[in-house]
Amino acid sequence: MGFYCQRHSYETELTTKVVSCTQAQVKLEVNGRKQNVKGFELILEDTVLFPEGGGQPDDRGTINNVEVLRITRKGADAIHFVTSSLEPGSEVTQKVDWKRRFDHMQQHSGQHLVTAIADDKYGWKTTSWDLGREKSFIELDTPKISQEQLEELEKDTNDAIRKCIPMTPRLVELGSKELQEVRTRGLPDDHVGLVRIVEIEGIEANLCCGTHVSNLSHLQAIKLLGAEKGKKGKTNLYFLAGNRVLSYLGKCYNNEKALNLSLKCGPDEHVQQVDKIQKSLKTANKTSLTVLRELAVLEARHYKLNPNRDPLLSIHRKEGDSEYMIIVANEVGPENALMLLSTGEENGAGLFLVAGPTDIVEEAGPRVASLLEGKGACKNGRYQGKATKLSKRSEAEKLLRDFTHKLNLNS
Numbered sequence: 001m002g003f004y005c006q007r008h009s010y011e012t013e014l015t016t017k018v019v020s021c022t023q024a025q026v027k028l029e030v031n032g033r034k035q036n037v038k039g040f041e042l043i044l045e046d047t048v049l050f051p052e053g054g055g056q057p058d059d060r061g062t063i064n065n066v067e068v069l070r071i072t073r074k075g076a077d078a079i080h081f082v083t084s085s086l087e088p089g090s091e092v093t094q095k096v097d098w099k100r101r102f103d104h105m106q107q108h109s110g111q112h113l114v115t116a117i118a119d120d121k122y123g124w125k126t127t128s129w130d131l132g133r134e135k136s137f138i139e140l141d142t143p144k145i146s147q148e149q150l151e152e153l154e155k156d157t158n159d160a161i162r163k164c165i166p167m168t169p170r171l172v173e174l175g176s177k178e179l180q181e182v183r184t185r186g187l188p189d190d191h192v193g194l195v196r197i198v199e200i201e202g203i204e205a206n207l208c209c210g211t212h213v214s215n216l217s218h219l220q221a222i223k224l225l226g227a228e229k230g231k232k233g234k235t236n237l238y239f240l241a242g243n244r245v246l247s248y249l250g251k252c253y254n255n256e257k258a259l260n261l262s263l264k265c266g267p268d269e270h271v272q273q274v275d276k277i278q279k280s281l282k283t284a285n286k287t288s289l290t291v292l293r294e295l296a297v298l299e300a301r302h303y304k305l306n307p308n309r310d311p312l313l314s315i316h317r318k319e320g321d322s323e324y325m326i327i328v329a330n331e332v333g334p335e336n337a338l339m340l341l342s343t344g345e346e347n348g349a350g351l352f353l354v355a356g357p358t359d360i361v362e363e364a365g366p367r368v369a370s371l372l373e374g375k376g377a378c379k380n381g382r383y384q385g386k387a388t389k390l391s392k393r394s395e396a397e398k399l400l401r402d403f404t405h406k407l408n409l410n411s
């Protein structure tokens, strides 16, 4: 009873026979996008590939070296989705992607252990769990978990792992007395036949269809990462089990090394150093804004003081902003010049402003916008917009110069 993968969770290969092969189309994630994929659904005499269930995702692997893209359970059958057909009655060899499977076994068995200890010690029931791609969480029926409780739970979990306790699946009759004493979140609606119990000797028995480690020592270690507020009255407890603890630690260590170099201090001072940098950056930003405003005023005054000034005032300042442009425009005054002001990447995108006598601005503004391949609007006698091609600025200058003869400048 049950699939081969459930009876022999450490086996990675199986030779079996094709029972049926039917054409099908399923929705699969290909390169992060859901797509319809045409292929075949295979039912085999038995399977070493686990179909999804109990919160554990389905396996990956091959059948006669053809990749299996999805495995689901329908009643007592496992449905393997592949892109090439196989003859019913023919013998096939299945192989499991063991790295993925063993990872799932470690996370799933780890969940059983944390669930059992959280219930025994604090009376927190597990209401659901999620085996994530990087980290997993257990939804516990408690509004809060304190830091001390978290540490205790982690300690007890790892103590149990060190005791090398066997973890064994067995089958019992539906309706048997034993079933009343096991932990369960219910059976699937289409369940048929005997019921499977997974027992951690002396700790708990749990109704479950998953593939599990045979001994708690195979979990290596469990790290409780932290607890976050979940759905109403619930808390999500994040954890890593087994090899994930090692790979996560490796990732953290590499990050730490990179931060040591860029922050020029050891890990104990990282947070302090980042705070310091953020504070000084804030001060520097404030200073540069003040200087930019003052510069706008001075530039405008300098222009106005020149007796032989060009009636077209054209300024591009890469580090400027729209406030800088408005200050220049106000300080010069619309009656004193026709202005083309811009900020941003010289040959790329940026902001622009056309200012001067309202009638000229209204006529010339939209034409400047289209020359700079941007868009904008006229407001308070100024035309302000976004440009995508500031490289065409000289053409806009040329256009505005043609308008300067209309100016009746005060001097």
Ligand SMILES: [Zn+2]
Pocket (backbone or CB within 6 Å): 054, 108, 112, 206, 207, 208, 209, 210
């Ligand atoms: Zn389970």
